[in-house]
Amino acid sequence: MKAPHLPAPRPVLWPLRPLDSAAVWTASNDGRTVVTIRHALLSDVTPEMLSWWYGHVSGTMKYAGEIRPRYLVWHPLDHIAYDVTSPATDGAVGPGARLHITEAPGRDLDQLIDIKVGVEQVDSQAAIISSRILGTSLVRLENEFTAARGGTRYVTRMTIGDRTAAGRLGLNHLAHTRAFPPAKLAAWIRHHIEEIGNLENFLPDLFRYRSDHEP
Template structure:
C-alpha cells in the first residue's frame, strides 16, 4: 500500500491530543509485552456513551460539512476501514462479533494494521477485542471505562502474547516482533491517545442524536 492508496485525509477540526496528555507504561514478562495508557478524562462523555460507541462504530455521521463513515471521523488521518465480518448472536456488535480493522499509523503504509479481531466484552465497564491463533492470545486490546466528575476515565491495555505454552514458544515472539515491533508499538500508542481523545469532540452529540434510533 502506498500513501496514494490511503483514503484522503478528512479535515481535522479539533486539536489531536499529544502523547504528553496520557501516562504510558510498558511491562514485559515471558516474552509478553503489555502497554498501559491512562488517558486524560474524556470531558462530557459517559461510560454509557462509550459502550454505545463501541457497539455502533459502523454507520455514517455529519462532520465538517459533509457525511463520512464514523470510523473515518474517529481518527481523521489514520483510519482506513472498519468492517463487521460476523455479527454477535443477537445481531450487531457485541461479544462474539468479528471485526476487520485497517489503519495506517501516522498515515505511514509501513505501519499498517490490518487485523481481524473478536469482541470479547462490551458494556459500560469497558470494551475488549482480541486476536487469537490456535486458541492462543496474539493481540488483546482492553478499554476500561470509569465515570469521573468531568466525564469518563479510560484506561487502555494492549497485551501482546499470553502465558500459554504456544505463546512462550512461538506466538509471543510473533506478536512483539512482527505484529507490533517496537517502532510500530510507539506509533500505535500515539495513535490510540489521539483516537480516544477525539471521542470527546463528537460522541456526546452523536449519542444524543442516534442512541435509541439504532439497534
C-alpha cells in the same frame, strides 16, 4: 495481497491530543508485553456513551459538511476501514462478533495495522477485543471506563503475547515481530491517544442525536 489504500485525510476540526497528555508505561513478563495508557479525562463523555459507541462504530455521521463513516471521523488522518465481518448472535457488535480493522498510524503505511479481532466484551465498563491463533492471544486490547466528575476516566491495556505453550513456542515471537514490532507499537500508542481523545469532541452530540434505529 493488495496493500490497503490510504484514503484522503478528512478535515481535522479539533486539535489531536499530544502524546504527553496521557500516562504511558510498559512492562514485560512471561514473554508478554503489556502497555498501559491512562488517558486524560474525556470531558462530557459517559461510560454509557462509550458502550454505545463501541457497538455502533460502523455507522455514518455528519462531519465537516458531509456524511462520512464514523470510523474515518474517529481518527480523521489515520483510519482506513472498519468492517464487521461477523456480528454477534443478536446481530449486534458484542461478544462473539468479528471485526476487520485497518489503520496507518501517522499515515505511514510502513506501520500499517491490518488485524482481524474477536469482540470479548462491550458494556458500560469496558470494550475488549483480541486476535487469537490456536487458542493463544497474539494481541488483546482492553479499554476500561469509569465515570468521573465532568466526564469519564479511560484506561487502555494492550497485551502482546500470551502465557500459553503455543505462545512460548513461537506465537509470542510472531506477535512481537509481525503484529506489533517496537516501531509500530510506538506509532500505535500515539495514534491511540489521539483517537481516544477525539471522542470527547464528537461523541456527546452523536449520542444525543443518534438515530431511532440505533438505540
